[in-house]
Amino acid sequence: MDTLTAQQPTFEPPGPGSWDLDALHFPRPVTAYWAEMHPEPFALGYGDMAAFYGVPIKTRLTTYVSGFCYGTMDPLPPEAFPERVQRSAEVFERKLWRDQAQEWQEVRKPASVEAHRAIQAIDPDALGDAELVEYLRRCHDHHATMIRQHMAFTGTAVIPAGDFLVHAREWTGLSTVKLLGLMRGASLISGGASPQHAALVAAYRADPAARAALDADEDAGSLLERLRREPTPTGEALNDYLEFAGYRLLDGFDISNHFALEMPEVLLRAIRSAIDEPGVESPVDREVAEVRGQVPEEHRDAFDALLAEARTGYSVRDERGVYSDIWASGLMRRAALGAGRRLAASGRLHDAEHIVFADVDEMCALVGGATTPSPDELAARHGYHHTYTAKDAPVHLGDAPEPPPDPAQLPPPMARLMAALGTAMGEMFASSEAEHEGDVIRGLGASAGTREGVARRVAGPGDFDRIQQGDVLLTEATTEAFNILLPLLSAIVTDSGGALSHAAIVSREYGIPGVVGTRDATARIADGARVRVDGDAGTVTVLE
Template identity: 45%
Template sequence: MDDVEFTAPGKGPWELEATHFSRPMARFGGTAYPEAMPKGFGQGMARYGAMLDHLQPAIVNGFCYIQPVAYLAPKGAMGPPPTPVLWLLTRLHPKMRARIATAARAFEEKQWRQDLEVWDTTDKPGAIEAHQAIQMIDVGALTDDGLVEHLAQCHQHLTKMIELHHKYTSTSTVVTGDFLVQTLGWTDATPGEVCSLLQGSSPISNGFAAEELIKAGEALATSDSAMTRLRSADPATEKIESLSGDPDVGPAVRAYVDAVRFRSVGYDVGDATAGEMPDLLVGALLTAADGTTPRPEDTSRVDALRAKVPAEHVAEFDALLAEARLVNRLRDERGVYSDGWATGLARRALLEAGRRLHDRGLLLDAQHAADLRIDELASLLRGDGGPTPTEAAEHHAWRTTKTIADAPPFLTAMPAPPPPAEILPPAGRRTMRAIGAVLSNLFAVSEEDNTETVLRGMSVNEGTYEGTARLVDDAADFGRIQQGDVLVTRNTSPYFNVVLPLLGAIVTDRGGQLSHAAIVAREYGIPGVVGTRDATTTIPDGARIRVDGTTGEVHVLSVP
């Protein structure tokens, strides 16, 4: 498969999605994403009257490529109108005027508050109920036909949850972006300084199931015998099983394990779940028992930045900050309670299918099931033929050995920048600038030069930390993380939160001040340097490094 060609999936330029997906997607999940993501994304953009209608993903040789689609784009044409003149002509359309009126109402009526209420009272509880119903199914007890039906159910559920995740992308984007744009316009602050004011407003970014973990840690800390078992040299699986059965600490430990074991730690069904990494869970329990907690919120930063705001805008600054902090939790909640959970449940079903097919000699490894489409799995389980074991193994090898470095960054051409926001009426302009600010601070990377011993990125949190670099290429590497390690990775997802209690600092190749890595570093109060471009190819695993949260530099002090 190494000689594959990369052909554009449609007209216009396509850009490699390198911030969320660092590898090819597993074929099972790759068939759900292109349908569900633009559907949910479009719903959100419509609520806020955005000129961007949706982002259209396409899977090319397993890699995800993205193309923006403008509202009222000509049928069959992707991306924004090619010139500002066409934008101006398009905006005269009655539907465009109605769209801009929607944008104005979104700010006047605080559409995000309505979205939060729907999320809290309907969508989030409904998603949890659906997850729990699937989680209660004993996949091992299903017949082959029953497992085929269950796989279809998981695929449909995953599709719905991806749509749900992106339904709230606009909600978690427009408010934050507007606050960022306005504050940068009023002050000489950097995006990092502005984003730091959101620290403490997203509890789930401290690690999903954070409440359950804290309670488990408190219970363990009161039992000498439990702590002795937790610190023993026994295998992690045995520790968890023993502690779960303990009459004193068992309920709290089980509550934590049950809350995380079917949560994916990546974006894809090819990524492991937390339950597949018992060493990680034991490490988190140990850290919780030692009483390590996130740093308390620092209100002095708000006061310092407010002092830079012109007096006539202070009240507006305070109001915008309050709204941004109100909505900020949605950024991670929408993933943790939607596709993050659904991805893990789908993986559980895939591993059961893989185990059966491996036992019958139809797969070389149970893990290869994720690299087959749902129709291929159904055919194999029913004995109707399908891909050979070698073909499935080749798909798996492609996904697990190739990275974004093996794919062209653009197909057809590099996309043109969006037209200037100034050509739009005020409401459309405000929305466009807000979305643009978030996107630029989500996908940004540093342009500073790097050397073999010093990497430069964007600083998240002041302070300096020295520790052992732990390179995480994919979820399977999480089991090697030890307490106090520095996570060095291409990018992170909200589902990386399970490792947060163990980390001393975070360093990434990709992502800006609004990337997930930056958010969790702020929430947990640990130094972070994001968007270095080259950290994973420069820093050896096990190296001693210093992460300087003040200068935005990462120094390689020694190599193993």
């Protein structure tokens, strides 16, 4: 990655073809660490997915131009096409996503947790310099492995859901928000649910004195550390939860984002809210019956089957991130900050936080005594990251985007596969094209319902501490990691993303209204404004 300063970024095509900006996952320029580490495991994992499902694409390539993420499809060699055709014919016949969903639950997820915990058990501050360099490399390699795993399971997460949408729209003519509402409850982690979270809430609800202790007038970080070490059921439950969620990023994928334990105030508020607020009852069974009633009778058995398969795959949608690279990224950040504190203490960094803007080779070299990059250079990279957003980057580089191939020209099973995949990806990245009207901002309805609240503009981790109970999150985009903070929110509004984006999924799972893909709500709605979010209509109205 080229050295970045706070100067105006430049944009040249990184190679032949058409390159598309990914503002959904990377709304700000990334760190040098991420730009070096991410492209290879991403391409490998995407290629794993394409081969498993018989997708007629070799992989997707990503690169970073002035820190911004651009991607293009790597075409499949013609000689590999017949094998992909044969494999695609097995996708729906054998329901291949079931194999991967089972592998995820029984093998990959528990193995990932075990690997995370082994790395997490090591205190980077207790290591010597040579040991810390080795630990940084270990965290880097683990992070890359988890990114490949995340991408390898993409097809399972989206293909059956996309196939359900294709058919259910044809049969009912209903909106995407209505149909995707039937997924609620299939991705529990998206709503923050986990055995550790459930045990935490149950333990504190059963012990009013322990719950009162969470309100102590004490520094939030010190309070959580003290309470988690108490030899009581609540202490054990709190410790288990913090061991599970404490080092996961609160938002984003890059190590420029904070992990939960770095934001103890907002983490404590979210824990209190989860304990105090009753769970939201899901009306999904009633909604399924309502939608099913609009399906022609001759298609109802098929509707039932497609919905069941979609929910099976959807269960992996956010878990593959939360249990893979979201956690691994937090552990890499923790290791880097350990190095950063060491370097800052010796005067070799202006701020320990600046270390995350070095690549892994630079981190290791600095720990080993190197003098470059200089403190000023890393401070400049930090400034660049906080100066620009994806709105400063062109949507396309290189050749004009080509329209997707006509599925009718593909063999029928592959055509069905690509229709499902294309629909799902469209619903993940699409933004609304509807014009705004005065104080009414239009986007895509992602999660049904209407709520009013104070818009809280979140541009980065530094804004998390400002989130209060009942606020409406206003941001460029979110990831599945944001589920830790959901108990504090009354609604979610984003600039980027469609009805299958992470923001849409987490809002549905937690049962709060969501409007996504507004393009520019963050620019049109002032921080602190009172707004009404209508997830059915896909509108956000500024009230005052």
